[in-house]
Amino acid sequence: MRRLAAWVLVAGASVPGRAASLVVEVRDPGGAAVSAAVVYAIPEGRTPLPPPRDAVMDQKDRRFVPHVLAVQTGAAVAFPNSDNVRHQVYSFSPAKKFQLPLYEGTPRKPVVFDKAGVVALGCNIHDRMSAYIVVVDTPHFGVTRDGRTELQDLPAGAYSVRLWFSGMRDEPRPEAVTLAAAERRELKLSTARP
Amino acid sequence: MLARSFQAKLLYFMVAGLVLLQAATLAAVHVSGRRALHTRLADELRVGARVLDRILEGRGRQLSETVRVMAADFAFREAIASEDRPTITSVLQNHGARMGTDAVFLISLDGSVAADTREGRQVGRPFPYPALVARALPRGEAAAVVAFDDRPHLFVIVPVLAPQPIALVCIGFVVDETLLGEVSRLTGLDVSVWIPAAGKRSLVSTLSPPLQSALLDQWERLSPSAKDPLQGSLRLGTTTYEAQLQPLAAADEGSIHVLLQRSVEAAWEPFRQLELQIFLLSSAALLAALVAAMFLARGVSRPVHALAEGAQRIERGDYATPVAVDRDDEIGRLATALDRMRAGIGEREERIRHQATHDSLTGLPNRTLFLDRLGHAIEGAKRHRNLVGMLMMDVDRFKEINDTLGHEFGDDLLVEIARRLRKTTRESDTVARLGGDEFALMFETEDASRAVDIAGRTGRALESAFALGGVSIDVKASMGIALYPLHAEDAGTLMKRADVAMYDAKRSHQPFALYEAVRDEHSLRRLAILSELRHAVASDQIEVHYQPKIDFATGRTVHAEALARWRHAVHGMLPPDEFIPLAEQSGNIGMITKCVLRKAIEDCARWRGAGHELAVAVNLSALDLYDPELPTLVNGFLHDRGLPPSRLVLEITESAVMKDPVHAARTLRDLKDRGISLAIDDFGTGYSSLAHLKRLPVDELKIDKSFVVNLDGASTEDGVIVRSTIELGHNMGLKVIAEGVESAEGWKLLATFGCDMAQGYYISRPLRQEEFLAWLKESRWGSGGGSERA
Numbered sequence: 001m002r003r004l005a006a007w008v009l010v011a012g013a014s015v016p017g018r019a020a021s022l023v024v025e026v027r028d029p030g031g032a033a034v035s036a037a038v039v040y041a042i043p044e045g046r047t048p049l050p051p052p053r054d055a056v057m058d059q060k061d062r063r064f065v066p067h068v069l070a071v072q073t074g075a076a077v078a079f080p081n082s083d084n085v086r087h088q089v090y091s092f093s094p095a096k097k098f099q100l101p102l103y104e105g106t107p108r109k110p111v112v113f114d115k116a117g118v119v120a121l122g123c124n125i126h127d128r129m130s131a132y133i134v135v136v137d138t139p140h141f142g143v144t145r146d147g148r149t150e151l152q153d154l155p156a157g158a159y160s161v162r163l164w165f166s167g168m169r170d171e172p173r174p175e176a177v178t179l180a181a182a183e184r185r186e187l188k189l190s191t192a193r194p
Numbered sequence: 195m196l197a198r199s200f201q202a203k204l205l206y207f208m209v210a211g212l213v214l215l216q217a218a219t220l221a222a223v224h225v226s227g228r229r230a231l232h233t234r235l236a237d238e239l240r241v242g243a244r245v246l247d248r249i250l251e252g253r254g255r256q257l258s259e260t261v262r263v264m265a266a267d268f269a270f271r272e273a274i275a276s277e278d279r280p281t282i283t284s285v286l287q288n289h290g291a292r293m294g295t296d297a298v299f300l301i302s303l304d305g306s307v308a309a310d311t312r313e314g315r316q317v318g319r320p321f322p323y324p325a326l327v328a329r330a331l332p333r334g335e336a337a338a339v340v341a342f343d344d345r346p347h348l349f350v351i352v353p354v355l356a357p358q359p360i361a362l363v364c365i366g367f368v369v370d371e372t373l374l375g376e377v378s379r380l381t382g383l384d385v386s387v388w389i390p391a392a393g394k395r396s397l398v399s400t401l402s403p404p405l406q407s408a409l410l411d412q413w414e415r416l417s418p419s420a421k422d423p424l425q426g427s428l429r430l431g432t433t434t435y436e437a438q439l440q441p442l443a444a445a446d447e448g449s450i451h452v453l454l455q456r457s458v459e460a461a462w463e464p465f466r467q468l469e470l471q472i473f474l475l476s477s478a479a480l481l482a483a484l485v486a487a488m489f490l491a492r493g494v495s496r497p498v499h500a501l502a503e504g505a506q507r508i509e510r511g512d513y514a515t516p517v518a519v520d521r522d523d524e525i526g527r528l529a530t531a532l533d534r535m536r537a538g539i540g541e542r543e544e545r546i547r548h549q550a551t552h553d554s555l556t557g558l559p560n561r562t563l564f565l566d567r568l569g570h571a572i573e574g575a576k577r578h579r580n581l582v583g584m585l586m587m588d589v590d591r592f593k594e595i596n597d598t599l600g601h602e603f604g605d606d607l608l609v610e611i612a613r614r615l616r617k618t619t620r621e622s623d624t625v626a627r628l629g630g631d632e633f634a635l636m637f638e639t640e641d642a643s644r645a646v647d648i649a650g651r652t653g654r655a656l657e658s659a660f661a662l663g664g665v666s667i668d669v670k671a672s673m674g675i676a677l678y679p680l681h682a683e684d685a686g687t688l689m690k691r692a693d694v695a696m697y698d699a700k701r702s703h704q705p706f707a708l709y710e711a712v713r714d715e716h717s718l719r720r721l722a723i724l725s726e727l728r729h730a731v732a733s734d735q736i737e738v739h740y741q742p743k744i745d746f747a748t749g750r751t752v753h754a755e756a757l758a759r760w761r762h763a764v765h766g767m768l769p770p771d772e773f774i775p776l777a778e779q780s781g782n783i784g785m786i787t788k789c790v791l792r793k794a795i796e797d798c799a800r801w802r803g804a805g806h807e808l809a810v811a812v813n814l815s816a817l818d819l820y821d822p823e824l825p826t827l828v829n830g831f832l833h834d835r836g837l838p839p840s841r842l843v844l845e846i847t848e849s850a851v852m853k854d855p856v857h858a859a860r861t862l863r864d865l866k867d868r869g870i871s872l873a874i875d876d877f878g879t880g881y882s883s884l885a886h887l888k889r890l891p892v893d894e895l896k897i898d899k900s901f902v903v904n905l906d907g908a909s910t911e912d913g914v915i916v917r918s919t920i921e922l923g924h925n926m927g928l929k930v931i932a933e934g935v936e937s938a939e940g941w942k943l944l945a946t947f948g949c950d951m952a953q954g955y956y957i958s959r960p961l962r963q964e965e966f967l968a969w970l971k972e973s974r975w976g977s978g979g980g981s982e983r984a
Binding site: 090093096097120121122123124127128130131 | 275
């Protein structure tokens, strides 16, 4: 129910006005589409950030769902346990260190990610469970699916478009993009090392 | 003996063959054992190297697992994530201590050392083994032996996952003797590991400290540049090793060397045991074979040995023991042949021996055997202190019997005598025929008087007449007896003494005589005389003496008998009895006869010159009658001196004539034809038959003096013999002369009997020529010639 509300919320935000949109295609050096890559655009100049939207990192069939979750800094992420076994979610990442003691169902308090960075998640019970929460200082981000994602509702202006993907060693050079109002820009990014 | 025997050769051959075979087997076993040993050692070393690798690998995996568990520990990860270095270091130290090592590192994902339990020495520096890190990240673990801190270490690196790698944790374990010892226990090899770059002190080894230092002494040889496995032998101290030097596979290339080695001696031990067993088995087999060979060889050689022994027995002269080898093969046939040979030789030898030791005529032992037995008997007598007697006997006048009755008769007589002798003697006595008519008897006794019994018994055995082939004959024998030890110490001397005794008996007309030592002295003298006889003639030691013969009719001397005398330098004047028989025996009689003849004829001629018309009488020996030159010689002497042959009378004894009457008659006829007068001497002592006498061309008979000497009455036996002999002589137209007239009674009787001439001591003893001449002039018996009387 809450999930559905969030989705509605996002859908609402993307209602086109005069805003521009950025369609990003991410491919690896071999030209294959890279999924679960996080693309985010940081606007040039200081602009106040909107309040972050909360997110959910579900645990289903001993997996984190989704595998990669992008949130704006300060977002609260809920870690519901949809499995019938207990999980113990933790992160030793500098951006957010935490652990949720062995639990069932949904913990009372969601975890607030108040620092930009990549948070690697693991379950202390199940070593193979792994997920990333990419915390970015912008509300404009997307996670590729089949190599594509679309950043909508971008106010016109200059942006630094960045990319994160699992296994990334060094961050690719940010792509500077200036969007006109209501412009729909296509952008191709590569996971190739800079 | 053994070394040359067939058996020994066979044995040597078999044993040598076996020994060679065994030696070859042992050598082959040894060589292939050595080869196998080296192959095995090489294999062991290769396997050992692999085992070492596996163990290191296994140990690495095992440690990786442990480290991974450690790295997965939430608290550990939490500590790592704390980013508080002291905390991190203490956590690492804590876990390191749990695992028994002090070398624990935390490596950042960028490859630098983030934490180091050893006082943080490496912190901030790049981790020295980036390849390990690179391997560990994708695989989740990596392990390798590295040269770290101058010591070989097993490094295990495991990423710390949260769940993505956030760092790597590396734990280093020193590769120590304990670890290598495990390899050593599994493989039986000694393992040494060192870091070439770090030098000698990096050596870790399962070798004992002395061997380690020996190994370090050869450090240079163990070339650190060796990349590939290098096998060879290595000598440490007194032990030789087969060794393999190679880089450690689990380490970075060439950074660590490993030396695997195995003592060759120790590895040889099982082979040595095997060789020892083979040697013992071989020895046992050899021994068994030796015993078998001995039995086999004996089976072959025993009959050969028996043959050889048989042959040796035959060689020794033992023909009685048969050569018995009961076999069907060649050896058996050889044995049969040898046995037949043995029997043949034995038989022949027995025959020859019998012939050699027995007289073929009588079958009695001969001289050789008799002497042999006599010798043995004397040897026995020396021990038993008894007497050995020897009786020697010859048959009187056997020659005459033989000549008269024939040799066949003589032989038969000897055989019969032998038979009788054997019959009278005991089994233990030996009767022998020494040759001719000579017999001997040997007896053992403890009583010397038994010799006389035996002589008496022997004499009686011959007493009864021998009737052979229709002729009956009386035989007399002379026996001489000598006794050991009374008369001689040995067989030869005993026989000579018996011989001397026998001649004594003969001379004294006794049936037997015991040896007397004094007589033998006499016989020695005889021997001396014999040897000087020839010299005596040459040096004119023979003198002629004369004894007159008186004619009863005139009472005057008509004849002079020449009698030889030997004027011996030592023994003085010797009568003819002493040297004439010796001269006859030695063949010197002819010489003496000629000497006497010559001198007598000379002297007679001299007397005639002095006016004495005498005839001279000279004695001839039987042997002289065989001299064909004699008549010519006599003629020559007479002619030389101008003496008419009628003035010479030759006297021949009756026995001399009887030895060979035919020949004697021929010679006498020759002499008679030359006008020489002949007389039969010693008439009445022989066996002469009147028939013989009648055929002889003699003029006179001389009655033997044994009949005349004791003549003291016409009616006595001698008187009858003398008178009848005189009448016999006269009837045959012969003059009769009596010798040995020693008394007036004898002279008168002979005159009564009508005897023609007389000779004897009653008239005169024999006189030297000068004395005789003087006697002729002075005596009443003188020749009647001579200047004074005439």
